[in-house]
Amino acid sequence: MKGNKLxxxxxxxxxxxIAINALAFAGVGADPSVLxxxxxxxxxxxxxxxxxxxxxERDPELRKRVETAxxxxxxxxxxxxxxxxxxxxxxxxxxxxxxxxxxxxxxEEGNLAAMSICxxxxxxxxxxxxxxxxx
Amino acid sequence: MKNRLEEIRKQRGIRQEELAEAMGVSRQTISSLENGRYxxxxxxxxxxxxxxxxxxxxxxxYEEAQDERK
Numbered sequence: 502m503k504g505n506k507l508x509x510x511x512x513x514x515x516x517x518x519i520a521i522n523a524l525a526f527a528g529v530g531a532d533p534s535v536l537x538x539x540x541x542x543x544x545x546x547x548x549x550x551x552x553x554x555x556x557x558e559r560d561p562e563l564r565k566r567v568e569t570a571x572x573x574x575x576x577x578x579x580x581x582x583x584x585x586x587x588x589x590x591x592x593x594x595x596x597x598x599x600x601x602x603x604x605x606x607x608x609e610e611g612n613l614a615a616m617s618i619c620x621x622x623x624x625x626x627x628x629x630x631x632x633x634x635x636x
Numbered sequence: 637m638k639n640r641l642e643e644i645r646k647q648r649g650i651r652q653e654e655l656a657e658a659m660g661v662s663r664q665t666i667s668s669l670e671n672g673r674y675x676x677x678x679x680x681x682x683x684x685x686x687x688x689x690x691x692x693x694x695x696x697x698y699e700e701a702q703d704e705r706k
Binding site: 569576578 | 656657660661662664665668674676677679680
């Protein structure tokens with residue numbers, strides 16, 4: 502049932518991607534490369550999803566393993582911890598890169614990147630407070 | 637937290653794969669539980685106890701000295 506739904510969604514994404522690419526090819530919009538990018542992205546997502554659905558349909562053993570993994574409480578726990586750690590490490594790396602950029606003399610770009618990181622941290626803090634109350 | 641999961645499972649002649657399937661978790665989760673690398677949720681602990689027809693305390697042994705929160 503879930504596989505069928507995903508199959509239909511994948512086909513719809515592929516068709517939408519082709520349609521957007523066709524519009525870009527016909528020269529619709531001021532910059533057709535934007536439409537090409539969006540269309541190709543949607544097409545690629547649909548194609549990868551479709552391949553996954555077909556692979557899972559053909560291999561019941563794999564499908565069972567994937568279904569178990571998606572419900573497994575330890576996987577969920579590990580995934581949550583990994584996401585937390587990945588965000589913290591990402592922030593540190595991004596901050597160091599910003600400082601390197603500024604030290605190399607790219608003041609405007611460095612400041613813009615630093616502001617973006619600050620904005621991300623503020624947004625993270627706000628969302629964390631809201632979600633912490635919810636859960 | 638220590639546990640007797642491996643001991644009880646082996647006593648009953650059940651494979652990790654069978655237990656994992658019955659609990660709706662992966663074999664790696666059962667392995668991690670047995671090695672003490674992962675503490676189960678209350679739901680999984682109760683499901684394990686019911687599966688082995690025993691009490692949660694008979695499988696999982698809580699020792700206050702090991703409480704990480706202190």
